Amino acid sequence: xxxxxNLKDQLRILREKVDKLSEEMIEGDIKNxxxxxxxxxxxREIIQIAKFTSKNARRYSGDWMLTxxxxxxxxxxxxxxxxxxxxxxxxxxxxxxxxxxGINIQCGFDPRFFEALKKKNGRENRKTKIWVVSL
Numbered sequence: 491x492x493x494x495x496n497l498k499d500q501l502r503i504l505r506e507k508v509d510k511l512s513e514e515m516i517e518g519d520i521k522n523x524x525x526x527x528x529x530x531x532x533x534r535e536i537i538q539i540a541k542f543t544s545k546n547a548r549r550y551s552g553d554w555m556l557t558x559x560x561x562x563x564x565x566x567x568x569x570x571x572x573x574x575x576x577x578x579x580x581x582x583x584x585x586x587x588x589x590x591x592g593i594n595i596q597c598g599f600d601p602r603f604f605e606a607l608k609k610k611n612g613r614e615n616r617k618t619k620i621w622v623v624s625l
Contacts, residue, residue: 508540531557532578539579550581555589562586 516537520530535554542548550558558580562569566583573580 505540505543508537511537528557535579548579548581550579555581559586559590 516534520533523530523533525533531551531553535551538551539548558569561572561580562583569580569586570583572578573582
């Protein structure tokens with residue numbers, strides 16, 4: 491038997507083993523490892539993604555998606571490097587951009603903050619003096 495066929499058989503056997511893993515078994519094994527919660531999250535994602543045969547059919551947990559968004563914001567080049575080299579199971583950059591487009595991001599102060607400040611100062615005005623310093 492040639493090496494290529496042997497590797498394909500080993501891969502098939504390993505995929506069958508991964509498919510048989512239940513959530514309870516995975517959680518039990520992760521708890522026994524006594525690792526940090528972020529590392530446990532990565533392990534769960536790797537195992538879940540290994541169950542999919544297609545790269546397009548992957549489903550990521552909310553925590554993992556948020557982590558991926560933050561990694562991509564922090565260093566887009568490193569994110570692409572990790573994804574290209576398949577170091578971690580990362581969603582494609584297009585998926586990250588789609589998720590980020592759904593987030594309403596505004597610059598400046600929240601108007602509710604100023605309303606709360608007015609109410610607080612209205613009550614406090616009778617008790618204390620407010621000093622305004624202008625430069």
